[in-house]
Amino acid sequence: MPSIEPPPGFWVRESGHAPLPVTPLTRPFWQHRKWLRVVAGEMGFLFDTLDVQEIGGWLYLRVVPLVDKVGTPPPASLVPDLYTTIPKLRQRVHAGITAVRTDVAGELVCRWRDRWRAELSQRIAALQNVDLEALTDDELAKHYESALALSDDGSQIHFRLWGAVVVALGMFDATCRELLGWDVGRSIELLAGTSTSSTEPALALESVRTEADFAEYVQRFGHRALTYDLADPTLAERPEVLHDLVRDRRAHDPAKARARAGQLLNQVPRSQRFDEDYARALAAYPVREENEVLTISTPLALLRIAALVAGRRLAERGQLDETDDVFFLEVSELLAALRDGDDQRAEARRRRGERAWALANPGPATYGAPAPPLPMDTLPKAARQVNEAFWWALDQIAAPAGNTRTHVTGSVTITGVPASAGKYGGPVRVIRDGNDFDKLRAGDVVVCPVLPPVWSVLLGSAGALVTDQGGPLSHSAIIAREFGIPAVVATGDATSQVRDGQIVTVDGSGGTVHLSTK
Structure with missing residues (x-):
């Protein structure tokens, strides 16, 4: 035992x-x-x-x-x-x-x-x-x-x-x-807009037209683990799922994310320190x-x-x-x-x-009980910078769960962490593991515990993303931003709060998911 x-x-x-x-x-x-x-x-x-x-x-x-x-x-x-x-x-x-x-x-x-x-x-x-x-x-x-x-x-x-x-x-x-x-x-x-490998598998679906194209796609993108456990199948072992994804693919413009970043950059006053970093x-x-x-x-x-x-x-x-x-x-x-x-x-x-x-x-x-890290105020500047960066990254990769629910007439709001801007409404599809992939249809809101990098192919069909865990620097958030779809992460338990087919509105800027109860 x-x-x-x-x-x-x-x-x-x-x-x-x-x-x-x-x-x-x-x-x-x-x-x-x-x-x-x-x-x-x-x-x-x-x-x-x-x-x-x-x-x-x-x-x-x-x-x-x-x-x-x-x-x-x-x-x-x-x-x-x-x-x-x-x-x-x-x-x-x-x-x-x-x-x-x-x-x-x-x-x-x-x-x-x-x-x-x-x-x-x-x-x-x-x-x-x-x-x-x-x-x-x-x-x-x-x-x-x-x-x-x-x-x-x-x-x-x-x-x-x-x-x-x-x-x-x-x-x-x-x-x-x-x-x-x-x-x-x-x-x-x-x-x-710079993490092009995030969108590559989904964008490549758009060029699949024949069985030969499909075989080439599987060879290139299918032989990757979907999870971090050897007992779970690869995407190549689920060709029916890939066929569904080809059927339900949506058009995406990966340049939009970079264009938005460029607009923001144009508003930034530049300096040598900023440009180097x-x-x-x-x-x-x-x-x-x-x-x-x-x-x-x-x-x-x-x-x-x-x-x-x-x-x-x-x-x-x-x-x-x-x-x-x-x-x-x-x-x-x-x-x-x-x-x-x-x-x-x-x-x-x-x-x-x-x-x-x-x-x-x-x-x-x-x-056990967490112990605070040693204070870093007295460290030499460079040593302090790298250690502050480490703790910053932990917070950004795994933000504390929002995990709050607000009830108003006819709806429920789940609060999480904003991950990718925009607003989108559509039906929920809860994806807990690879066995659920075949449930996804074009325009669905993917709700999952966390989105591993290989699952990025799903977002070629999705309208929005909601996860139980994660933060602004998590794989889930990065991938959603590259696709330009709204995303809310770190909701705590959204996968258990929604059901397949339920209509929700995802506000990726505000970090909320509005659930219709009608």
């Missing part, structure tokens, strides 16, 4: 990327502690890493302090001494200063465009071109290990780019607040969405396809009860089953039972 005793510290359930308990074969993907430690070290963030633990079968996160002790922060008067006397803190402050002085964020973005993107593309192509059915069991095990190495390398690149993006955007937002008096997060409006943010912003395909979703899809081939073999030989049981094995058990003929039926059955128990017994949203 999964452990239900939380470790010390403040833990938040990871419902954005893992809305359900993860299957055992997916666990190597959740190595955030290793990857975020690298990010924190090179950017100068004043924490050790982001830890991930399964508690009661559900994933929880916590920010691990540099001195990993849980307790009351020291008085503010002692903080300056801590930064100069504790070696770990002193080294990290120096790293933050160096990161700003040498523009580590900009260098990582350049490395993505100049090297990493091509290298990952080549490795992915090589693995996709392998005829898995022709491999021996040992060769299939080696192929899985190669795909796992690709996923591990891709994840580290993904998180390093995440650190670069949040520093570039956070520092630009601070510039806009200080020079222009803007509210927090308004700076993102100046960047809209804007250029850095403009280069970094598209990378947040663009890298995900090569670093996360495609490597996960490669792992899934290899696991399915292995699962079929093991089921045919009686080492598993059924093909999908393969996702309830640990990687070492899968490899042993292929190489040594181990019988894994009992292990898979037990793990299925554990997951069923976890689904029936969801844990709370949090464990």
Whole structure:
């Protein structure tokens, strides 16, 4: 049975990327502690890493302090001494200063465009071109290990780019607040229209006219994981959904978002500081969405396809009860089953039972009490900038849920966080996972827990977007802005407050969703 005793510290359930308990074969993907430690070290963030633990079968996160002790922060008067006397803190402050002085964020973005993107593309192509059915069991095990190495390398690149993006955007937002008096997060409006990878899959549907076009589309865009769990199918495994999306596609003009940003930019008084920070943010912003395909979703899809081939073999030989049981094995058990003929039926059955128990017994949203971060007022300017950017980004990616309902005659209003401007009325379609994709029709308002990057293809048919979670810098918000459709995020529980077919009006500027009760 999964452990239900939380470790010390403040833990938040990871419902954005893992809305359900993860299957055992997916666990190597959740190595955030290793990857975020690298990010924190090179950017100068004043924490050790982001830890991930399964508690009661559900994933929880916590920010691990540099001195990993849980307790009351020291008085503010002692903080300056801590930064100069504790070696770990002193080294990290120096790293933050160096990161700003040498523009580590900009260098990582350049490395993505100049090297990493091509290298990952080549490795992915090589693995996709392998005829898995022709491999021996040992060769299939080696192929899985190669795909796992690709996923591990891709994840580290993904998180390093995440650190670069949040520093570039956070520092630009601070510039806009200080020079222009803007509210927090308004700076993102100046960047809209540049994340073209967000709209590419949906826009490509407009050119699908023949079965040959369709096959080419599936090959190009279908082999991507729809979630962060290997047990969930890719879009290529649901061709009927893609056919529906082709049928219900709507015309979109991706230039509109950039034009609106240009109009706003023309009203901004320019300065050297603004122009330099804007250029850095403009280069970094598209990378947040663009890298995900090569670093996360495609490597996960490669792992899934290899696991399915292995699962079929093991089921045919009686080492598993059924093909999908393969996702309830640990990687070492899968490899042993292929190489040594181990019988894994009992292990898979037990793990299925554990997951069923976890689904029936969801844990709370949090464990423990949050501790405030160390005060940053006394930090050197550069070190303070990168750390303020980090905390700014957390707020913008996962804003506190609005989660309020106002009743007036004939309607109910749900409040969330404004994510993409505009107003739109239409019927609701609640999309909780890939199994719901085929419900979507042109002009529907997509209401979902969160919109992962690969789900962007849905917005080629949608009229508006509403999510339970997210913030102005979440994938959901970025994608909606690129499509130019109204969006409200961080509603808390809109998916349970609306029903399919219900008429709603989404106000993406005001952050409200008006529900008709007639």
